[in-house]
Amino acid sequence: MQTVKVGNMSARTGEKVSGYVQVKGMDIELPVTIICGDKEGKTVFISGGVHNAEYVGIQTAIEIASEISPSQLTGNLIILHLMNRTGFEHRTMSLVYEDGKNLNREFPGSEQGTVADKICHTVVTEFQRNADYYIDLHCGDGYEELIPYVYCVGVADPEVAHKSREMAEMVNVAYLVQSPCGSGGAYNYAGSCGIPSILIERGCMGRWSKEEVKLGKEDIRNVLRYLGVLEGDVSERTYHPVDVGIVIYKNAAHTGCWYPTKRAGDTFKKGEILGQVKDYFGNVLESCIAEMDGILLYHVGSLCVIKGGSMVAYGENVNQQ
Numbered sequence: 001m002q003t004v005k006v007g008n009m010s011a012r013t014g015e016k017v018s019g020y021v022q023v024k025g026m027d028i029e030l031p032v033t034i035i036c037g038d039k040e041g042k043t044v045f046i047s048g049g050v051h052n053a054e055y056v057g058i059q060t061a062i063e064i065a066s067e068i069s070p071s072q073l074t075g076n077l078i079i080l081h082l083m084n085r086t087g088f089e090h091r092t093m094s095l096v097y098e099d100g101k102n103l104n105r106e107f108p109g110s111e112q113g114t115v116a117d118k119i120c121h122t123v124v125t126e127f128q129r130n131a132d133y134y135i136d137l138h139c140g141d142g143y144e145e146l147i148p149y150v151y152c153v154g155v156a157d158p159e160v161a162h163k164s165r166e167m168a169e170m171v172n173v174a175y176l177v178q179s180p181c182g183s184g185g186a187y188n189y190a191g192s193c194g195i196p197s198i199l200i201e202r203g204c205m206g207r208w209s210k211e212e213v214k215l216g217k218e219d220i221r222n223v224l225r226y227l228g229v230l231e232g233d234v235s236e237r238t239y240h241p242v243d244v245g246i247v248i249y250k251n252a253a254h255t256g257c258w259y260p261t262k263r264a265g266d267t268f269k270k271g272e273i274l275g276q277v278k279d280y281f282g283n284v285l286e287s288c289i290a291e292m293d294g295i296l297l298y299h300v301g302s303l304c305v306i307k308g309g310s311m312v313a314y315g316e317n318v319n320q321q
């Protein structure tokens, strides 16, 4: 008999339990489902809503928690439906309501800090502590347009990085990014602790659709099947992700209005203008120039762009045809 314990919740072999786990030292409660397989095996942690306006990931977590039963599992799932709950309930886009911090820059957090630090600390000490593998569900933020792609851990033990890449290759998206970071993001931190981890980007602009959620759920099922945790064979996929190599993340130097010239998924040559920031009279404040041939992974999709905030992210165009 196996028991999986997360905060004040626990489930035993063959049980599925849903409820709330308290953020340590706070009165914030996070919605969680633990599914303990009929057969014992590895534990996979799945989280949605690290960024609370990334609705496809949140709805995917909610539905996968409802649909998978213990009889289908050799091992366990711990599903955190929504990590930034107060942000969600105040519709802050990505930031924690109480302190304005981006959760995915605060891992591993601490017991002493502000709300974001405490959420990260709880996720590390209660959720990641139990995990053999980790899948983090994101989208473009409420103001970001992106094409679906997947990140895998890069700064980790070679075996962990290799396993992370194999998990990412199960995801039905065109592009893959191996992360050069070992901290900050929830999955980067987990990877540095020896947990093979991926981050899936699917959906954007504060929207969600049944079709995207269906694709998101199939991504999770295929990763779980590959890991031997979920019964059945990996299903046919439209895409087999190609590594885009180096990724350039460009932040805006000015606050103003953003006029993109490309769409997410477009390819371009070094030197092309990807968009411009203008003032409220139409005067150009800056042009965003491609520093290499590339593929646009995401960019700001709202009129408003903010100084120091994201503007574009693009990878090396290794898939040029």
Ligand SMILES: [Zn+2]
Pocket (backbone or CB within 6 Å): 050, 051, 054, 138, 139, 140, 141
């Ligand atoms: Zn995100």
